[in-house]
Amino acid sequence: MKTSSGNRRPRYAILGNRLVVVCLLALLAIAVLSIVGTIASPYSVEEISFDQNFEGPSLGGGHWFGTDDLGRDLFVRTLKGTQITFLIAIVATMVSLVIGVTYGAIAGYFGGKIDAIMMRAVDALYAMPFIFFVILLMVVFERSLTLMFIAIGAINWLDTARIVRGQTISLKQRAFVDAARMVGVSNFAIIARHIAPNLLGIVIVYVTLTIPQIILFESFLSFLGLGVQEPQTSLGALVSEGVSRMERAPWMLLFPASFLAVMLLCLNFLGDGLRDVFDPKSAKA
């Protein structure tokens, strides 16, 4: 890459990059901890022991994050919830990525009327209260993780589609696309083999910006009781349980809430930092 912010705000750029590194490390640490911790801990996620309910967090007593109203170990539950939250975020982001890149690349590549109609549709979709539609879906159909993956992914592709379209328009004027067309490569093969790989950099940026949105969305649904269902759990579901017990056992709220907050904060900083590097024009300073 070229030098990112030139000489305009060097100090800010360095600060941003250092922050990006810290955030990346923090996210890695959380991811590793959530896998290793659940395996290494002697407690299980579902094991109920009523004689140990509402135990405060203690390093010596075995329950590092304390226990919940049913005596379940909160450390393991928080880590398991983090895993599920990560899982949903990654799968739903993939869904949104596939839709967004395909849609944006087709609109940008074919241009003209097709492009105009497709982008007008995107504009109209921006005004849609999708969250309410997803809740409607959750009411109407059996709540399952698969439905959540698809529903959440299917509504978060608008930004990606817009960016990919713009990038495709500038890519399709390049010589290698003309060359491919001249030797008779079909339009869809050009999009798949020559345009899509060149979108990688910008797509990575928007993936990092999409993941926190999706996490927010999933935890929002789970918080309301419309997302991940027992016996499975996610950070949103844990925060929701914590809220209902926060006067009796504030740790039930604070631990999952901090995990969620740190993850979202780091992902947003990471996405912002990467955007500054890859896409300086759209950086909002």
Add this chain to the structure above:
Amino acid sequence: MLRFALLRILGAIPTLFVVIAVAFMLVHAAPGGPFDSERVLLPEVEQSILQAYHLDEPLPQQFARYLRGVLRGDFGPSYTHSEYDVSEIIFASFPVSFLLGAYALITALTLGVFFGLVAALRRNTAIDHLLSGLAMTGISIPVFVIAPVMVLLFAVHLGWLPASFSGGTGAGRFVLPVIALALPQLAYFARLFRASMIEVLESDYIRTARAQGLSTVSIIRHHALKPALLPLVSYLGPAIAAVLTGSVVVEQIFGIPGLGQHFVNGALNRDYTLVLGLVIFYAALIITLNLFVDLLYRYLDPRTRRQ
């Protein structure tokens, strides 16, 4: 301007129609009807219930009936609150949600502009970095994390404010919900305003004004403020949608008897007509408010007016 307004209004109608159609089809694609409960009903009873709710008619006819109702402001009866119509529930709970949202939006806008201005004028100083960090925190941390933590701190431990809406009287009971709802938007407005103010302050006509010896205060008040506010106006649409979504959670946490609480309870109790009605109502609200924002932007920005 008038032509633009008319075109935009005409454009909103098909969008609304699609929303109603999609929501209606989704509900009716549901496996099993709303009355498939554990209780086994007598066939005659079931038949009369189906008739009462017009569920025995073919789907297109049901949709046409529903659409006619919606146009009259009638969303049909609620499945779980048999004594109320969906419209009655919506109109009874809308005012408090509206107040909450309006307060939150006003708070977010005024404080967001203030902090954004401070950050723009003290660019790249410690204050700017602090505010940028806080803004990012505000954007990242979800309402349902901030709100309970605030309740824990200000209501449970310090006892300054009521923990729930029904537990307080007067303005005090609005304080925590409004702050919780406003914070993410406040952060967004501040970031947006900082960026647009910096851009405006770097433009040529501001440099000219400065060269003529105008004071900073005068430059901002007479020349920079209005153009710098424009991006905020265009963000108002998404902000309104975000506040509406956020209010669903905030009403749940503080026990505010607004639209959002009915929506969540309806969703949990599988009250199909209530949820369907509320989805349509929310969509109509967002589409209408977006329309107003578009017109406002058009009115405020002379460049778009001339086209």
